[in-house]
Structure formats: structure tokens, C-alpha cells
Amino acid sequence: MANGARxxxxxxxxxAAYKALELxxxxxxxxxxxxxxxxxxxxxxxxxxxxxxxxxxxxxxDIFSLTDEAEMGHIELSRDADLVVVAPATADLIGKMANGxxxxxxxxxxxxxxxxxxxxxxxxxxxxxxxxxxxxxxTLRRDGVTxxxxxxxxxxxxxxxxxRMAEPVAIADAIEAxxxxxxxxxxxxxxxxxxxxxPVQSPPPQQMMSRANPKVASVPPRILPGxxxxxxxxxxxxxxxxxxxxxxxxxxxNRSSGKQGHAIARAAADAGAKVTLVSGPVSIPDPxxxxxxxxxxxxDMLAAVEKALPADxxxxxxxxxxxxxxTASKEKIKKGANGPPxxxxxxxxxxxxxxxxxxxxxxxxxxxxxxxxKVIEHARAKLKKKGCDLIVANDVSPETGIMGxxxxxxxxxxxxxxxxxxxxxxxxxxxxxxxxxxxxxxxA
Ligand code: CTP
Numbered sequence: 001m002a003n004g005a006r007x008x009x010x011x012x013x014x015x016a017a018y019k020a021l022e023l024x025x026x027x028x029x030x031x032x033x034x035x036x037x038x039x040x041x042x043x044x045x046x047x048x049x050x051x052x053x054x055x056x057x058x059x060x061x062d063i064f065s066l067t068d069e070a071e072m073g074h075i076e077l078s079r080d081a082d083l084v085v086v087a088p089a090t091a092d093l094i095g096k097m098a099n100g101x102x103x104x105x106x107x108x109x110x111x112x113x114x115x116x117x118x119x120x121x122x123x124x125x126x127x128x129x130x131x132x133x134x135x136x137x138x139t140l141r142r143d144g145v146t147x148x149x150x151x152x153x154x155x156x157x158x159x160x161x162x163x164r165m166a167e168p169v170a171i172a173d174a175i176e177a178x179x180x181x182x183x184x185x186x187x188x189x190x191x192x193x194x195x196x197x198x199p200v201q202s203p204p205p206q207q208m209m210s211r212a213n214p215k216v217a218s219v220p221p222r223i224l225p226g227x228x229x230x231x232x233x234x235x236x237x238x239x240x241x242x243x244x245x246x247x248x249x250x251x252x253x254n255r256s257s258g259k260q261g262h263a264i265a266r267a268a269a270d271a272g273a274k275v276t277l278v279s280g281p282v283s284i285p286d287p288x289x290x291x292x293x294x295x296x297x298x299x300d301m302l303a304a305v306e307k308a309l310p311a312d313x314x315x316x317x318x319x320x321x322x323x324x325x326x327t328a329s330k331e332k333i334k335k336g337a338n339g340p341p342x343x344x345x346x347x348x349x350x351x352x353x354x355x356x357x358x359x360x361x362x363x364x365x366x367x368x369x370x371x372x373x374k375v376i377e378h379a380r381a382k383l384k385k386k387g388c389d390l391i392v393a394n395d396v397s398p399e400t401g402i403m404g405x406x407x408x409x410x411x412x413x414x415x416x417x418x419x420x421x422x423x424x425x426x427x428x429x430x431x432x433x434x435x436x437x438x439x440x441x442x443x444a
Contacts, residue, residue: 005179007034008081008115010106011051013041015156016088016122016165021046023087023168024054030172036060037077039106041090062105077105078113083179086110088122088165091133097145098136118146118178120171125161129285138288142270146425148174148406152283162283166406173407177424228272229438235268236311236362237261238318238351240280242298246343247329251296254319257404258282260368261317263430265290268313271434276308280318297324298348305351309360313437316352316367317392324348356387364440366433369393369413370403379413390414392433412436 007027011020020042024034036051036059048059060077078084086093086106093106097119102108110117119140127133128150141147149166166174239261243251258279265277266287275290278301286292293304298320305314323345333341356365365388369379372395379393391413396403409423421432 005032005082005175006080007032007175008037008078008084008109008113009034009051009055010037010039010084010086010093010109011042011046012039012086012088012090012093012106012122013044014088014090014122014165015045016120017042017045019165019168020087021050021054023085023171024051026168026172027175028054030176032175033057035077035081037106037109039093039104041092060105077109078115081113081115083175084110084113084115084117085119085171085175086117087120087171089119090121091123091127091130091136094119094121094133094136094140098139098143116144116146116178118148118171118175120148120166120174121150121163122165123150123163124155124157125159125163128163129161134285135288138266141266141427146174146178146427148425170401170406173423174425177407177422177428180422181424181428228270230268230434230441231272233273233312233441234276234310235265235273235313235315235437236276236278236305236308237265237268237315238278238280238301238305238320239265240282241319242280242301242321242348243296244298244321244324244348245296245328246325247331247333249332252321252323252325253281254321255403256280256282256319258284258318259404259406260408260426260429261315262287263426264315264317264433267427267430267434268437270431271438273313276311278304278308278318280320297321298351299324302349302351302354305355306360309355309362311362312441313364314355314362314366315433316355316365316388318351319370320348320351322348350386352388353386364389364437366390366392370396372397376411376413376418379411383413383415 011017027034034055035057036055038048038051038059038061048061051059096107097110100111102111137147148171150162151164151166152162153164154160155163240258241254241256243253245251262284265275269275269289277290277292279292279294281296295301295304326344326346352367367382367386367388369382369391371378371393375393375395379391383391393411393413394402394408402408406425407423408426408429410421410429412419
């Protein structure tokens with residue numbers, strides 16, 4: 001499916017709109033076709049003409065354009081698309097999507113489509129971190145929308161933090177991964193299947209909103225907390241890096257973003273589990289519906305995990321620092337005449353091994369293996385050495401973009417063998433992993 005797909009690209013208003021043009025080019029380079037919908041706000045940043053010249057198709061701009069409606073209704077618009085992509089997805093568009101609002105072509109198309117949706121949010125850091133936006137994003141995730149980014153970085157407004165739209169290449173990667181994962185159409189109950197559009201004259205604009213069959217907007221039922229295949233189970237998850245202090249202002253760290261561990265926590269909560277997420281310092285928000293314990297160092301992480309037990313499942317996705325400075329200085333270390341200080345290192349406790357071999361061992365213990373070579377071989381060795389049931393192994397060499405990125409290509413290594421998954425959005429990896437766990441806990 002990855003080759004020759006048709007993408008309906010909805011471009012929202014924001015400085016990142018210009019990157020949507022690069023996304024169209026990138027998709028074309030990969031052999032995919034796009035058709036554009038530009039919101040009124042988006043048209044302040046780029047023109048319909050630039051989208052139309054790159055896609056080689058009409059760029060649709062307004063629901064009240066009778067000509068467009070006659071030729072291509074808002075329901076029809078996504079019908080021959082394999083995926084609907086919103087880039088940039090503004091706070092406004094995300095809010096409308098999460099709440100089922102439709103007052104222009106973009107939001108009406110999004111509400112009326114039965115195709116999978118992928119969004120690339122872009123907005124000011126405070127807008128992104130605002131509880132209202134996070135609530136809306138959480139709702140979209142639960143509705144099955146794939147979310148790519150946003151990235152950390154300097155914003156057009158001069159602030160720094162999460163909110164920059166993911167790069168076009170990363171969005172194109174996520175689009176292909178989403179297409180490969182299949183399930184492009186959201187299944188509707190048989191009695192609500194879409195019928196082909198009738199060739200009759202389009203109704204006047206004031207009737208257009210009511211033309212959509214309300215049932216068309218159905219999405220798979222959302223699993224409410226406390227219900228679902230992991231209801232009644234307690235899942236403990238570690239995520240993110242650890243920071244090991246050198247002195248009050250410096251620390252040893254690594255590049256882990258926490259995206260994969262947080263996505264698993266979210267997916268487990270969506271499946272009805274009680275989730276305790278022990279997170280190292282990350283710049284992504286806490287997932288909703290999860291108890292989050294924030295820690296800094298490996299030793300704090302171990303203490304928090306032990307406190308959270310007993311559990312039915314423990315998943316160790318954190319990139320724990322293997323070493324800490326044996327004696328962190330209480331004062332800031334100053335440059336001296338004797339050159340750089342010699343930092344004596346001490347080994348950190350292995351949290352996974354301690355829990356897997358401990359008295360309170362959960363029924364299922366899962367470890368991660370971040371490798372840059374001989375991925376499977378090293379994962380097999382870790383499975384044995386640490387005493388866990390499954391190792392989720394991935395290649396974190398810089399060229400894979402996995403560390404800190406939105407996609408992950410994992411191998412599941414257990415005593416039964418190796419199962420390799422294609423490159424998928426981290427949310428998708430999380431959902432698949434949780435589905436496996438649910439199977440393991442299904443009553444016989
Ligand atoms: N882990 C842990 N505590 C540590 C080190 C690692 O809980 N002190 C867990 C990680 O969360 C992961 C697994 O062990 O689930 C493997 O981590 P990884 O960093 O890949 O392996 P290490 O044991 O650190 O071995 P190495 O760095 O030599 O590859």
C-alpha cells in the first residue's frame with residue numbers, strides 16, 4: 001500500500017503551512033498523489049495556487065463554493081483517499097476534530113470521513129502544553145488518530161519547546177508507516193455503510209451541513225477507563241532517560257525522549273489497566289488517565305518502581321544511565337589549575353533485573369534493548385541475563401532516527417523466537433504491544 005497511495009492533505013493556518021508544500025513534494029518523490037484542502041487561516045500563509053501546482057489537482061478551499069460542492073462534496077472529497085493528513089494541525093483544528101465541530105470545508109471533511117486520519121500538530125509551545133489542547137489530543141488518540149510530533153525547538157514566536165511541526169520527511173515516513181499498518185477505512189456498522197454520492201444537484205449552502213448522515217461520523221467505540229481487556233490489571237512502566245548528577249548544575253543523561261514508554265502507558269490505560277508510569281525527565285506531557293511518578297536518577301526510579309509494586313505487568317522502556325558519578329559534588333565544580341576533574345563512576349542498579357528476579361515479580365516482565373549493532377543477538381543475551389519474558393529490541397543507531405523520533409522498528413525477542421514488526425509510529429507499536437498483553441491475560 002505504501003506505493004502510489006492517495007493522500008488528502010488538509011493544510012491549517014500557521015507558519016508551518018509552508019512545510020506542507022515540502023510534504024507534497026516529498027510524497028510525490030515517493031510515488032504518492034496528494035489533493036489539497038486549504039483552510040481560510042492557511043490561506044494567509046500559502047496560496048491555493050501553490051498547492052494546486054504541486055499536487056496537479058484542484059485545491060479545495062471553502063465549503064460554500066458551490067462549484068466545488070457540485071463537483072466534489074465534502075463527503076466525497078476523502079472517498080478516494082487512502083489517508084487523510086492534517087499538516088499543520090493547529091490548536092483550532094485539533095479542538096474542532098476532538099469535539100466534532102464542523103463549520104468549514106476542512107472540519108466538515110474531517111467529521112464526515114471514514115478514512116484513517118494522521119495529524120502533524122504545530123503551534124506555540126504554551127498552546128501545545130495547555131491542558132485543553134492536551135485533552136483534545138488525548139481524545140483524538142483514543143479515536144484512533146495517528147499523531148506525528150510536534151518536535152522540540154525554537155518557534156517562530158521566539159519561544160523554545162515542543163510545538164514545531166515535525167519535518168516533512170518524518171511526516172512522510174509516518175504516513176507510509178500508517179498506510180503499511182493497514183486498516184485504512186474505519187469500519188462502520190453495516191446499516192450505516194456509505195452509499196455512493198447521488199449525481200443530483202448539490203443542495204444550497206445552508207443545507208450542506210445537514211446533508212451529512214450523522215452516523216457517517218461513527219468511530220470505533222472508545223474504551224472507557226476501567227473497561228477493556230486489561231481492566232483490573234496494574235501495569236508499571238518506566239520511561240524516558242535518567243539524569244545522574246555531577247554537581248548541582250551538571251548531569252549525565254542520554255537522548256531518550258520517553259515517547260515510546262509514554263505511548264505504552266497511554267495504550268495500557270486505554271485498554272482499561274491501572275497504570276503507574278515512572279518517568280525520567282522528559283519534555284512531553286503526562287498521558288491522561290495514568291498515575292505519573294516523576295524521578296531524576298536511576299536510584300530514584302528503582303525506588304519508585306518498587307513502591308508501585310505489586311503489579312501484573314512491568315514494562316521497562318526507560319533508557320536508564322548505566323553509571324552515575326560515584327560522589328556527586330554538593331557545590332558547583334569550578335575550573336581549577338589542575339585541569340578537568342577526574343569523575344569516578346559507579347554502576348547504577350539494574351531496575352529491570354532487580355524486579356524480574358525479585359520477590360514481587362509481576363507475572364509479565366518486559367524489557368527494552370537499545371542497540372547499535374547485533375540487535376537480536378544482544379537482545380537474546382539480555383533476555384537471559386535480566387530474567388524477563390520479552391525483550392523489545394530496536395536499533396538506535398543515529399541514522400535510524402528512532403531515539404527521539406516518532407517511529408520505531410522493533411523485534412520482539414522471547415524464548416519462543418523473534419517477531420519483527422515494520423517501522424511504525426510509536427503509538428502503533430504501543431497499541432500492538434498492549435494487544436499482545438491483553439491476549440496473555442484473556443481468560444482461557
Ligand atoms: N535497564 C534498567 N536499569 C538499568 C539499565 C537498564 O532497568 N540500570 C533496563 C532498560 O529499561 C531496558 C533494559 O534494561 O528495559 C535494557 O537496557 P539497555 O540500556 O539496552 O541495556 P543495559 O542493561 O544497560 O546494557 P548495555 O548498556 O550494556 O547494552
